[in-house]
Amino acid sequence: MTTDVHQLDDGAWISVNDSREVNVSDLWLLAKSDFCDCAPTDFLAEGFVETGIDPPNIQAKIAGRCITCGTEGVTNWLTVGRVIEPESGEFYGVVQDSVHIPEK
Amino acid sequence: MPTKVENWKDEVYGNEIRDHLMTFAEEGWDAIPEDEHDAWFERFKWWGLYHQRSGQESYFMMRIGTPNGVIEPGQLDVIAEVADKYARGPVDNPEFGDAYCDWTTRQSIQLHWIKIEDIPEIFDMLESVGLSTQQACGDSWRNIVGCPVAGKDTHEHIDAWPVAEDLHDTFKGDDDYANLPRKWKVSVTGCDQGCGQGDINDLAFEPAEKDGELGFNVRVGGGLARKEPRFARDIDVWVPTDRVDDMSAGMSALFREYGDREDRFNARIKFLMDEWGPEKMRSVLQEEFVDFELPSAGEDMRDQYTYNAGDNEHGDHVGVYEQPDGNYYVGLNVLVGRMGVDDVYELADLADEYGSGEVRLTQRQNIIVTDVDSDRLDAFLDEPLLEDYSPDPHPFMRGSIACTGTEFCSLSIVETKNRQVRYARWLTDNVSLPEGVEDFHIHLSGCTASCAQPQIADISLRGMKTRKDGEPVEAFDIGLGGGLGENPLFADWVEMRVAADEVPGYIDNLLDAFEAKRDGDETFRDFVADRDEATLQDLADPEETSYDDPYLGNTKMTWYPYAEDTDMQSSPAPTDADDQPLPSDD
Known part of the structure; x- marks a missing residue:
């Protein structure tokens, strides 16, 4: 089965195989990111701009803000979860408030 | 490449969605194929149904479009009946009870907790009195807004109600304009006070005189969403009343053909206006989309606009008027x-x-x-x-607007309506407004979509997060000094990431500073406009007060913020037609 991923409702959430899996309004801790000078970046997800797949990873670029320094922008690709077995299509989300490293 | 949404729209969109909706209603929630949920929920919007947020699956928000906000005799009772019978959820709202109606900033009606199985009966009830949910959401002509007292207003030059009603009758259900790249918001104003809020619409008709004849000047490309606010721009066109339909057909056809269908974030006509500018917009309209010579703009009445103009003259329509x-x-x-x-x-x-x-x-x-x-x-x-x-x-009660928020909305970052109720009550009980200030707008929006129109308020609140004692809490960015009038202004964002429980204290401190430093009877809007951002930031600090905020944690993590057990796993959704939980696939 092909894994189907997209953002909907003005970037409010990410759908994986027609199931709402990742929502805006969570805080993500980003390490080694170019987003701002904070270490780590305490990033509020305000909208999903783009989604992608790098099997088994489900990825997204997220618009939002560092709530420590106020820098606004869009992240590089972040892994938001995984679909390990495309046949089942089951999605395993990452834990947002653990540390994440965006792709360069 | 067209977006997935465009592909779904190519397959089924517009009026034909209704037949599918009725089939699903008859067969029940489970009849919607799981691998087609996203496509169908996107299409249902065209018929005014918006799937509620995560944790509330199988429940819908339903929007009823009432052009110009006119609810004709006999309709309000039916709206109440529909809400009473069908808009009841599994848990009461602590401020508003178990069934309620929302009146929106676009003069529409929103009901929540609607089940798809009830749609045929609901549509029958609404349509029996001439009401409809058609195109209340989705990528097409939305509810047409205007001066809410059109036809009953002493400041009126043109009765805009028949104009708005005619646009509604003409463009609702017309297949030629059913599938646009994005939403299409239209405003018609006939008075000299500017209360149609044309400046923040995609297409605005504003009263103007040309060669002794009253008609409308046309503005295009307004909108507030996504931190990209724009005021509609003058395209130097005047039309007589009997050309409003032709003009509207031409403009929405232009949007249909040239709007961006490859990037929904860039689809609204305000972005095409950014790219083209008003002169090209006019020339393309003239050359390709209308078959009459467009007259240049007439003499408008914007210098008389008092609606939300910051000077207390005409903030809204609350009160008694002949x-x-x-x-x-x-x-x-x-x-x-x-x-x-x-x-x-x-x-x-x-x-x-x-x-x-x-x-x-x-x-x-x-x-x-x-x-x-x-x-x-x-x-x-x-x-x-x-x-x-x-x-x-009281001015704090009168000036408070709030969007839907995390109670039901996927995009919102924070709780909104119940919080704004508590803000307004606390401010009324604890804060004095400076002398002569009788109209003071505080608009609270849960996110950047700006459904509460925060950028055109005296105080703008936009949902955010911050940390307090290391813990994430709901917060607001605070803007000041926005409003409409002859020379509209968007709020200046001056205080960022203020914890929600410190907002009332900030407003109290800010108004103290305004009272102490204002020049005579200077209005709040002028007071803000006269100061640079750094000065505004120094005026006041956020502060904890006796205000208590029960929604400080992450309400979006709950299945419903006011449930006894808010844990997402405790949600009964999805449910069947009788609100009973459906068996899980797990």
Whole structure:
């Protein structure tokens, strides 16, 4: 089965195989990111701009803000979860408030 | 490459969605194929149904579009009946009870907790009195807004209600304009006060005179969403009343053909206006989309605009006003636009008893009872219901607007309506407004979509997060000094990431500073405009006060913020037609 991923409702959430899996309004801790000078970046997800797949990873670029320094922008690709077995299509989300490293 | 949404729209969109909707309604929630949920929920919007947020699967928000906010005699009672019978969720709202109606900033009606199985009966009830959910959401002509007292206003130059009604009748259901790249918001104003809020619409008709004839100047490309606010721009066109349809057809066809279908974030016509500018917009319209010579703009009335202009003259339509026919309209304040269903029934009865039965919705989430006989005005004003929905409310009550928020909305970052109710009550009880300030707008929006129109308020609140004692809490960015009028201004964002429980203290401190430093009777808007951002930031600090905020944690993590057990796993959704949980696939 092909894994189907997209953002909907003005970037409010990410759908994986027609199931709402990742929502805006969570805080993500980003390490080694170019987003701002904070270490780590305490990033509020305000909208999903783009989604992608790098099997088994489900990825997204997220618009939002560092709530420590106020820098606004869009992240590089972040892994938001995984679909390990495309046949089942089951999605395993990452834990947002653990540390994440965006792709360069 | 067209977006997935465009591909779904190519397959099924517009009027034909209704047949599918009725089939799903008959067969039940489970009949919607799981691997087609996203496509169908996107399509259902065209018929006014918006799937509620995560944790509330199988429940829908339903929007009823009432052009110009006009609710004709007999309609309000049916709206109450629909809410009473079908808009009841599994848990009560602590401020508003178990069934309620929301009056929106676009003069529409929103109901929540709607089940798809009930749609046929709901549509039958609504349509029996001429109401519809058609195109209330989705990528097409949305509800047409305007001066809510069009036809009943002493400041009026053109009765804009028949114009708006004709646009509604012409473009709702017309397949040629059913599938646009994105939403299409239209405003018609006939008065000299600017209360149609044309400046923040995709297409705006504003009163203007040309060669001694009254008609409309045309503006294009306004909108507030996504931190990309734009005021509509003058395209140097005037049209007589009988050309409004042709002009609208041409403009929305231009949007249909040239709007961006490859990037929904870039699809609104404001971005095409950015790219083209008003001169090219006009020339493409003339050359490709209308078959008559477009007259240049006439003399407008913008220098007379007082609506939300910052000077206390005409902030909204709340209050008692004489109509040209000698009757009165009475604008009632509805705090954050939400009204319990028993109150809606009672208001419908009062409108019948004292007026013509007609009521109208404003763009400030309030409701107006029209056609009140002058002999019975005092008796109407003595009705007990008006103690809760006052025509003479405290300015903090009158000026409070809030969007739907995390209670139901996927995009919102924070809780909104119940919080704004608590803000307004606390401010009323604890904060004095400087002398002469009788109109003060505080608009609270849960996210950047700006459904509460925060950028055009005295104080703009936009949902955010911050940390307090290391813990994430709901917060707001705070903007100051926005408004409409002849020279509209967007709010200047000056105080960022203020914890929600410190917002009332900030407003208190800010108003103290305003009172101490204002120049005579300087208005708040002028006070803000006269100061640079750094000075504004130094005016006041956020502060904890006696205000208590029960929604400080992450309400979006709950399945419903006011449930006894808010854990997402405790959600009953999805449910069947009788609100009973459906078996999980797990």
